[in-house]
Amino acid sequence: MSTAIEPVVVEPVVVRPSITSARSLWRSWIVYAVSSVASRLVGFLMLPIYTRVLSPEEYGIRAMVTVGVDLVGMVCSLGLTTAMIRHYTGDGAEARRHPEAVSTAYATGALVLGSGALLGMLGAPWLAMLVLGDAAYAGYLRLGLVSLFFVNTMEIGLAYLRVRQRAATVAVVGLSTLGLTLATNLVLVVWLRQGVAGILYGEIFTFGLCSLILARLTLREVGVRVSPALARRMVVYGAPLTLMPFAWLLVNRSDGVFLTHHGSLGATGIYALAIQCAQVLLLAVVLPFRDAWEPGQFEVARQPDGGRTYQRMFQTFAFTVVIAAFTLAIGAEDVIGVMAAPRFHAAATVVPILLAAHVVMGISLFFNSVLLVKNRTPLLGGVALVTAAVNVTANALLVPRFLAVGAACSRLIALMVMAALTWWIAERLSPQRLDFVAFAKVVGLAVAGFGVSRLLPDETLIVSLALKAVLVLAVVGLSIVIGAVDRRDVRHLLTLLLERLRLQRARPASGTVR
Template structure:
């Protein structure tokens, strides 16, 4: 394994471990909230979380991504510090303006989104949360660029611990309901922002370069509509389901969607490591060969995880710890959509692999168009399939949206920065998946049959020469410290 691939793998593993811990809070808070809050309160909390998700995109408008794009091109450490400072002060200024607007319109937002003015104080709290979160984006991007993955993950873990601890205290022990939930979020955001600013304070200057602002906005702003479309693609299906079915169906679908976290962990960890990696590798012929290898390895890992979880999803959802199962008996139907959601995230990972050309040529406006098209496909398929297939229709709509995003990004990037991906290796990997599922089907999907199927997948990878024993040895070497020169 080459040094760049070794670095990418290790960074992905560190981010992956942190991401697992961060996402774990979702599972821990779900039983907490559903046992303490009424369904109505939990529904209101969900709506406010959706608002925070949309506004987070507006607040950082691709600024962190733009900063990462130009950081490695800056002429020396002084120029890099100037760029960091400019991006951070710009973020602070725009975030203050946006938070002021939310504070001014908090009463109207409460009535419009939550059905009454009694939640005005929650939107005022949301304005503070969004401000704190926004000014942490650029410092977190700097940690990624500097390869400080362990510190990045440690600060994120601090956020998880604070969120969980404050929710237990305020929501469970103090019975503060919605107020407790979002006070906990505010406390966690404050701790996180203070920590990441402290970690990057050495790079901060009282400098503001107006020419850098122009470049940052030109590159970053196209991510705003793209981000909003992406959030819409991730959440609008809940509203469509609610309008076409009922709240119970939405609950079952959401439970199945959350189980897609198994693949989301992989794609998110890969994204954190991949973006600074390919920007540092740069636009050159050698990078194309490297990127093709990364794509092949990613797809082998992603399809292996998809196969294993698909074969054993019934056992996974029935995991029982201290008398509490992963999802309750009323939600078991949700397991039927998990393979579909997992495959949607596989396509999301492919999309990430295809991004370098768009970044190198600074054609981020294409991302907005691609994401908007994908969101439109998602919405259209939702309306077409939900009346026929229910939650499966919504899951297929998610798959269609992510599939559209991956395919259109590939063809767009191919024109800008053509990479010769090994499609034959991908075909052989898919063949291994078919062999695994066929083996399990042959044994009527008994437990032993599914174990045989998983084993058949691994055997097929070697038989079809998707991977070789030599590559396995090289992959294992990634986890070993590099040898020291004894001369």
């Protein structure tokens, strides 16, 4: 492997639509969202099978294995994906691309992740005792660590595709991994009844294959030019961001640890299903937006009218994520009642609280942008530490008394503290004048609509879903009327969706011409 000699080589500037426009951000967001929704829909359709093949205890084991693996991944991530995007897109007013940032991130990530996974395997019995209460589960953790290596290195390649505005390619990769995961689960879990081990072996095969293919294609395009000096700068920028996965790990997983100790693995498994249901919002709205916004936020900051783009995206995203959360909250009980076995139905109780937490997490992406653009990543690390402390404290106080409801409330409280503190810091670095009045309007309507949904009479599934669909349309209509979202942005989004539908219909015809 060769080492680049400064000055570093840069890519020629190519004339193309800028990712910094609101329209191009929306287009990428829609592509990522459609891919995520398709993936999540297939996962939900498999729930009746999985919940009859796996017991609540096995669901609990799978959830806690993820906790142990994430502990290792948290330490070894070093914020390299975000650092790679930051250094690839350039700093200050420059618009040059730095392809050596990609190969340097690959080399650094493989070295650090490989070392961390190896150390984690050696300490797997101790880690299993910590998160599962029994060293006998160490084998599951070792399998999870192998999967972790491939998942994280694959993310570097996906980040490169996102920064190059190849949303469709990212979607194809995501759907391909989904298809392979389902196929391996059907064989190993459903047919061969390998349980949790079958899930983990399937992940190793799927992500290992996809990660290696993506790395080969990416490095063939950008070249293998590794700069030790650049690696050091990326680590300095990204290392404080390691504390953010740490905070998210505690927010996302420590509730399961408290539930396991104060309740049972069965209770943890049911709560894990509630988390899985609430993650539909995360995977369909929040993370697709993050994938579109992460490479664009640095370029938006360089635009003369970047402040306006920032404000428009905040208002549109806030409206979308609140309406989506409201829709999922009022439909959770009906969906879980149909898709899951009766012993899992209690999961519907805490889904609305978890959805509210995801809304807060999504909104905080905008506050984080200011600190990332200003290269103030240590401040984000400090916020992460405060968030972790609040979450652990809330879990210790609430879970022993309220179990799953207490765990969900602890998550919401911690994320609200995180968002408020990040916003306070961001406002002092660079005030953005976000429209919180419009945000409050749509939140108020959603809360009122949720209250109305609790008063609806018990009906058949079809009637119940129809009534709730009308309620969602009413909240959307009222939100537009009272100015919770810019009507021009609504028209733009509808236009983009209609364009995509027309393209889908036109493809068969164009194929016949050939």
